[in-house]
Amino acid sequence: MADSANNTSVSFVREDMLEESAAPSSSVGLVHWLRENLFSNWFNSVLTLLVIYILYVIIPPLINFAFVESIWSGTNREVCATEAQGGVRPDGWFGACWAYTDAYFNQFIYGRYPDAEQWRVNIVFVMFFGGLAPLLVPSVPFKQANIIFLSIVFPVATFILLTGGNLHYTGFLLPDAVMEPSAIRFWIDYVILTLVVLAIGLGIARGTHSDPLPTLKTVLGLMGGLAIILVIFEIPFGLQTIETDRWGGLLVTLVIAITGIAVSLPIGIALALGRRSNMPIVKLFSVVFIEFWRGVPLITVLFMSSVMLPLFLPEGVHFDKLLRALIGVALFSAAYMAEVVRGGLQAIPKGQYEGAMALGLGFGQMMRMIILPQALTLVIPGIVNTFIGLFKDTTLVLIIGLFDFLGQIQSSFTDPTWASPVQQTTGYMFAAFVYFCFCFGMSRYSAYMERRLDTGHRS
Amino acid sequence: MALQDVSQDVGQPKVAIFNDPKVRGWVYQVVLLVAIVYLVYAGVQNMFANLAAQNIASGFGFIGRNAGFAISQSLLEYSQAESSYGKVYMVGLLNTVSIAFIGVILATVMGFIIGISRLSHNFVVRSVATIYVETFRNIPLLLHIFIWYFGVLRLLPQPKDSANLGLLGLLNNRGWFAPKPIPQELFFLTAAAFVVGIVLTFVISRWARQRQGKTGQQFPTFFAGLGLIIGLPFVIFLISGLPLVFDYPVAGAFRPKGGMTVIPEFMAMLLALSSYTAAFIAEIVRAGILAVDKGQTEASHALGLRSGPTLRLVIIPQAMRVIIPPLTSQYLNLTKNSSLAVAIAYPDLVSVFAGTALNQTGQAVEILGMTMLTYLGLSLLTSAFMNWYNARMALVER
Numbered sequence A: 001m002a003d004s005a006n007n008t009s010v011s012f013v014r015e016d017m018l019e020e021s022a023a024p025s026s027s028v029g030l031v032h033w034l035r036e037n038l039f040s041n042w043f044n045s046v047l048t049l050l051v052i053y054i055l056y057v058i059i060p061p062l063i064n065f066a067f068v069e070s071i072w073s074g075t076n077r078e079v080c081a082t083e084a085q086g087g088v089r090p091d092g093w094f095g096a097c098w099a100y101t102d103a104y105f106n107q108f109i110y111g112r113y114p115d116a117e118q119w120r121v122n123i124v125f126v127m128f129f130g131g132l133a134p135l136l137v138p139s140v141p142f143k144q145a146n147i148i149f150l151s152i153v154f155p156v157a158t159f160i161l162l163t164g165g166n167l168h169y170t171g172f173l174l175p176d177a178v179m180e181p182s183a184i185r186f187w188i189d190y191v192i193l194t195l196v197v198l199a200i201g202l203g204i205a206r207g208t209h210s211d212p213l214p215t216l217k218t219v220l221g222l223m224g225g226l227a228i229i230l231v232i233f234e235i236p237f238g239l240q241t242i243e244t245d246r247w248g249g250l251l252v253t254l255v256i257a258i259t260g261i262a263v264s265l266p267i268g269i270a271l272a273l274g275r276r277s278n279m280p281i282v283k284l285f286s287v288v289f290i291e292f293w294r295g296v297p298l299i300t301v302l303f304m305s306s307v308m309l310p311l312f313l314p315e316g317v318h319f320d321k322l323l324r325a326l327i328g329v330a331l332f333s334a335a336y337m338a339e340v341v342r343g344g345l346q347a348i349p350k351g352q353y354e355g356a357m358a359l360g361l362g363f364g365q366m367m368r369m370i371i372l373p374q375a376l377t378l379v380i381p382g383i384v385n386t387f388i389g390l391f392k393d394t395t396l397v398l399i400i401g402l403f404d405f406l407g408q409i410q411s412s413f414t415d416p417t418w419a420s421p422v423q424q425t426t427g428y429m430f431a432a433f434v435y436f437c438f439c440f441g442m443s444r445y446s447a448y449m450e451r452r453l454d455t456g457h458r459s
Numbered sequence B: 001m002a003l004q005d006v007s008q009d010v011g012q013p014k015v016a017i018f019n020d021p022k023v024r025g026w027v028y029q030v031v032l033l034v035a036i037v038y039l040v041y042a043g044v045q046n047m048f049a050n051l052a053a054q055n056i057a058s059g060f061g062f063i064g065r066n067a068g069f070a071i072s073q074s075l076l077e078y079s080q081a082e083s084s085y086g087k088v089y090m091v092g093l094l095n096t097v098s099i100a101f102i103g104v105i106l107a108t109v110m111g112f113i114i115g116i117s118r119l120s121h122n123f124v125v126r127s128v129a130t131i132y133v134e135t136f137r138n139i140p141l142l143l144h145i146f147i148w149y150f151g152v153l154r155l156l157p158q159p160k161d162s163a164n165l166g167l168l169g170l171l172n173n174r175g176w177f178a179p180k181p182i183p184q185e186l187f188f189l190t191a192a193a194f195v196v197g198i199v200l201t202f203v204i205s206r207w208a209r210q211r212q213g214k215t216g217q218q219f220p221t222f223f224a225g226l227g228l229i230i231g232l233p234f235v236i237f238l239i240s241g242l243p244l245v246f247d248y249p250v251a252g253a254f255r256p257k258g259g260m261t262v263i264p265e266f267m268a269m270l271l272a273l274s275s276y277t278a279a280f281i282a283e284i285v286r287a288g289i290l291a292v293d294k295g296q297t298e299a300s301h302a303l304g305l306r307s308g309p310t311l312r313l314v315i316i317p318q319a320m321r322v323i324i325p326p327l328t329s330q331y332l333n334l335t336k337n338s339s340l341a342v343a344i345a346y347p348d349l350v351s352v353f354a355g356t357a358l359n360q361t362g363q364a365v366e367i368l369g370m371t372m373l374t375y376l377g378l379s380l381l382t383s384a385f386m387n388w389y390n391a392r393m394a395l396v397e398r
Helices: A002-006 A029-037 A042-068 A098-110 A115-136 A143-163 A183-207 A212-234 A249-275 A280-295 A298-312 A321-347 A350-358 A363-378 A380-400 A405-412 A423-453 B021-054 B085-117 B123-137 B141-155 B187-215 B221-239 B264-290 B294-302 B307-343 B349-361 B364-393
Strands: B170-172 B175-178 B180-183 B244-247 B260-262
Touching: A042 B123, A098 A115, A098 A249, A098 A405, A098 A423, A115 A143, A115 A249, A143 A212, A143 A249, A183 A212, A249 A280, A249 A321, A249 A363, A249 A380, A249 A405, A280 A321, A280 B021, A280 B364, A298 A321, A298 A380, A298 B021, A298 B307, A298 B349, A298 B364, A321 A363, A321 A380, A350 A363, A363 A380, A380 A405, A380 A423, A380 B141, A380 B307, A405 A423, A405 B141, A423 B123, A423 B141, B085 B123, B085 B264, B085 B307, B085 B349, B085 B364, B123 B264, B141 B264, B141 B307, B175 B264, B187 B221, B264 B307, B294 B307, B307 B349, B307 B364, B349 B364
Parallel strands: none
Antiparallel strands: B170 B175, B175 B260, B180 B244
8 A cells, every 4th residue: 555655656646637628519609609598499589580570670771761871961951852852862762861950959959049148058058067977976075065066056157147147126025105116125125034034033042042143143144145146146247138938959958857856856855754744734735745746747737837827826926937837847846756755764774763862963953964864865866767757757848838859859840941751750869869868878877876875785 | 843852750840832842843833734824825816816807717617518629539429519518528538548548558568578578588689678678768758759640650651542451451641440340230149258258267267276276286277268258259259140240441532431540649649658658667577576586486496387387376476566566656657648648639638628628718727627636536546446456466474
């Protein structure tokens, strides 16, 4: 035994590794992949061939229409019509008329906003996307400054840039008999209002034997801030006033979608808190409000805000069409937002509420500092999804006569300069492409946030 | 408010009345109530003042008055000369319900097929399903409707050279002209056989389930049911001498004559609604199937079930519990989205009642109130039905 163990020349154990032999040809490469994925059994094979046939029927004509046969430049309908239709193309030609979308591109973006003033819209777009991009990337710092920019600076600047600012106030409290309507009366009214609010605040502070200083600071800070914004709106910047009926295209789409989501978020949070409240009247009101708006179609809401809302307003008060649509859209999406936020609130463990109460925080402090930051972070994907829905739903405003992006495209079909059989198909293709880019981009972001927020813990 | 007042246990310190959470709660609620009541009161006051100023009548008197406009599709007898606004409401409601009902069925079938395809092992099928879902749900529904209506159905041939679909009738840009079945005298036998078939199938499936529970023997319920529901009426139909005559449409210079018409607005709405909603349903189905633990598949394979029965008997019943609640809201969405019909003038409730009737009478408050309450009612009905169904399907736990 010992002898054989020492004898290294006679060995029954392999000392060097054998070369790996190649896998059998049936289990590698394209053939294997095809067999495994496409033709694993007769049913799969039939399915594969069927789907490939359907693709063959759809894809080549589509590419042919959009790229091969398409026309990219031209000045009127002749380039996009066949000879029989009074154009220059040979008979039987069928391709996209990108020359038409190119000619209308400006209108699709800005509507009838005057050419000379379009730089104002451009600045708004740059401010918005410039402010939003760093907010969306979680690793970029200065989130708080970013949010302040987007929630205060941006709306004020946008309002002035888009409408022209230079508002005239006429007062709201004192009757005409006391003083003629003027800016001075407005500011007197404003001071009176501030004093009233201050008095209530101090009264409460006194009643609860607490320090009146924080109340004083909050009230003065809020009213002062509001006053500054109002003053800025009053300043004549020398910008031409542009009525909202000249706005259109992508501008209106974005204004409605973004205002809608921005206004609906705070209302939605309030409604969600109301729905989870212990106070019966508050709870009932929130439930009825939410279920009502969720139970009716948006189009009836828009009809209501455009036809019924003016009836409820006192004489002499007129909202313009865009504002009325905005009110309808905001109330409608607030109900959906409330349900999204409620989902987030329910996902916060009870220990967080109890911990906050044990620390002696009041309801407002608990929500502001402990619960809402966690709940809102959790529902970012839900908020983005609501926004996608709202963005798609903005197309409905064309039914009440506003010209959003789709409405602008729809209205361009009436122009005889570009009237041709391919005009509508081209226009719809372009609209579908633009909406797809926006919505698909947002849904990818939402999916990314969902993966990021998914900690892997499942209850 | 949610803070617990534990101070009683320590003795009674002097608490300011405003710091008592209960008192505070009631103060907030009273303020809210007063605000709501004031807003409603002021709104109604303004409304009456405005209506009086514009000389618009109020009240529901208009419902009995003659509407005097034509409606292109009606499931009820409707005439321009005689029918009232009440009739307009009913016609619109029936049109809304019919498009929603057919749309829901189509969308569910398509959604399940696409959702299961998204999980297929077949690369081509899976990718096509994914592309379908991503494209269709990221394009606004209104654009879908426009594309189907203006982009596709308008390109169909003129009535004078209608496409002949053979047994299915004619197709042109005025709609689909299907042959109209006219039942003859003995047709009631076939109908009766159909009803008998359904009842018998129920009885047999009960019996088969009980027998399987006792003895473990299976009975081909599906094929037996198929034979009874389809085969039996068919045999009776043949025996009683084909008592059904079809009225075929005949192509003419304008509209084809005879047959029954499916207007292009209906087709466009149906195609757009069902293909759009199918994309959402597909995602719900996929998520539902993925929510079923993989161990279930493995266990059922280990028990010797093949992939078909595994899907049908093990996976889908469990996935249904996850699928049903979001599916309900998709059905509700489809019903509400059918109101977009107003954009292409399909005569649904919003289009004829909240559109034309409102423009004629000017009674916005009454008409929009009725319309919104109707949709609210439809939504509540659907969700009540689905809640009942969900309760039946829910896991029965100890």
